[in-house]
Amino acid sequence: MKNNGLLFVISGPAGAGKGSVAAELVKDDNICLSVSATTRAPRGKEKNGVEYYFYEREQFEKMIAENGFIEYAQYLENYYGTPKKPVDDWRREGKDVILEIEVQGCEIVKKSVPDCVSIFIMPPSMEILEKRLRGRGTETEENVLKRMKRAQEELPLAKNYDYVVVNDVLENCVENVRTIIKAEKLRSQRSCFDI
Amino acid sequence: MKNNGLLFVISGPAGAGKGSVAAELVKDDNICLSVSATTRAPRGKEKNGVEYYFYEREQFEKMIAENGFIEYAQYLENYYGTPKKPVDDWRREGKDVILEIEVQGCEIVKKSVPDCVSIFIMPPSMEILEKRLRGRGTETEENVLKRMKRAQEELPLAKNYDYVVVNDVLENCVENVRTIIKAEKLRSQRSCFDI
Numbered sequence: 001m002k003n004n005g006l007l008f009v010i011s012g013p014a015g016a017g018k019g020s021v022a023a024e025l026v027k028d029d030n031i032c033l034s035v036s037a038t039t040r041a042p043r044g045k046e047k048n049g050v051e052y053y054f055y056e057r058e059q060f061e062k063m064i065a066e067n068g069f070i071e072y073a074q075y076l077e078n079y080y081g082t083p084k085k086p087v088d089d090w091r092r093e094g095k096d097v098i099l100e101i102e103v104q105g106c107e108i109v110k111k112s113v114p115d116c117v118s119i120f121i122m123p124p125s126m127e128i129l130e131k132r133l134r135g136r137g138t139e140t141e142e143n144v145l146k147r148m149k150r151a152q153e154e155l156p157l158a159k160n161y162d163y164v165v166v167n168d169v170l171e172n173c174v175e176n177v178r179t180i181i182k183a184e185k186l187r188s189q190r191s192c193f194d195i
Numbered sequence: 196m197k198n199n200g201l202l203f204v205i206s207g208p209a210g211a212g213k214g215s216v217a218a219e220l221v222k223d224d225n226i227c228l229s230v231s232a233t234t235r236a237p238r239g240k241e242k243n244g245v246e247y248y249f250y251e252r253e254q255f256e257k258m259i260a261e262n263g264f265i266e267y268a269q270y271l272e273n274y275y276g277t278p279k280k281p282v283d284d285w286r287r288e289g290k291d292v293i294l295e296i297e298v299q300g301c302e303i304v305k306k307s308v309p310d311c312v313s314i315f316i317m318p319p320s321m322e323i324l325e326k327r328l329r330g331r332g333t334e335t336e337e338n339v340l341k342r343m344k345r346a347q348e349e350l351p352l353a354k355n356y357d358y359v360v361v362n363d364v365l366e367n368c369v370e371n372v373r374t375i376i377k378a379e380k381l382r383s384q385r386s387c388f389d390i
Contacts, residue, residue, distance in 0.1 A: 164386040176381055183378030186371055188315065191359040
């Protein structure tokens with residue numbers, strides 16, 4: 001995959017800010033955000049290929065059989081997954097791809113794309129994480145407590161990632177992730193020697 | 196070695212500019228340049244602990260026996276080596292240490308300090324390398340040819356390093372090495388989680 005774009009897996013507990021980090025990164029023309037596929041129906045103004053790729057159940061299952069997903073899972077009645085092809089196409093064009101996923105999904109992605117680079121977005125403290133979750137104003141008390149419990153379980157998994165970046169100030173966090181992206185391109189196994 | 200400084204091994208063929216890169220990096224107060232030890236006599240204004248640590252032969256051999264060198268070699272009548280203690284002391288103080296060595300020495304350093312980070316400084320082309328070597332004005336024709344031949348042998352070894360940075364414009368090359376230093380501090384195995 002020499003001279004190709006790289007796949008960066010960005011993850012972290014709910015409220016750590018992985019979505020905000022990804023949103024900043026894709027402002028760069030050379031960085032694309034992977035779009036998930038789902039079998040659930042589009043809601044409101046959701047457009048195919050923007051929020052999700054909307055697939056029929058049969059189509060999704062055919063793609064599973066053909067090994068067409070980097071990772072996929074079934075929640076309730078519906079499938080959700082990351083199609084391989086758009087990621088591979090972007091990378092071949094030399095674009096870097098950001099895959100924002102749940103903490104538990106990282107190991108599956110690593111198996112599917114061994115040369116991916118994984119970054120764990122760490123909240124500065126549990127207190128700040130709780131404050132952020134409550135600050136959303138959309139979470140019930142039960143949900144906040146559930147997410148806090150889950151974050152406690154997810155934090156020790158940070159050691160399985162290649163990098164850990166604390167999201168204290170979003171701007172600094174994004175800058176650190178950009179530094180990682182830049183440095184990863186200088187890794188010897190990714191260099192082309194024309195000399 | 197959590198929260199400690201890191202050891203960066205900087206190498207590359209003669210004329211690639213590793214010395215210039217190291218000289219720029221150590222302008223940062225938090226980066227120290229490792230000083231070699233030798234048994235040869237000081238020349239001119241050379242001072243102990245600046246250009247070299249000047250050791251007696253007996254002292255040097257005692258340190259070899261005590262495993263006191265990261266790497267050492269014997270050229271002609273004299274020993275040359277990198278003493279472990281100053282590097283360890285700096286790292287414990289949280290300072291990063293730059294070790295500028297010959298290409299062949301990298302594997303030995305990696306065995307001695309497994310958590311070191313190795314960076315190969317690559318000339319932009321053989322033509323430019325030759326121009327730089329002649330530009331020094333201090334090399335005989337025989338020496339230039341000898342160094343070019345050696346560079347040809349050394350370039351394929353770049354793949355054994357963690358990173359490869361092309362030294363086209365010194366300023367950009369130094370900036371890239373600084374990016375690597377910053378990113379390496381974000382690696383998960385080096386992070387402390389206070390959370």
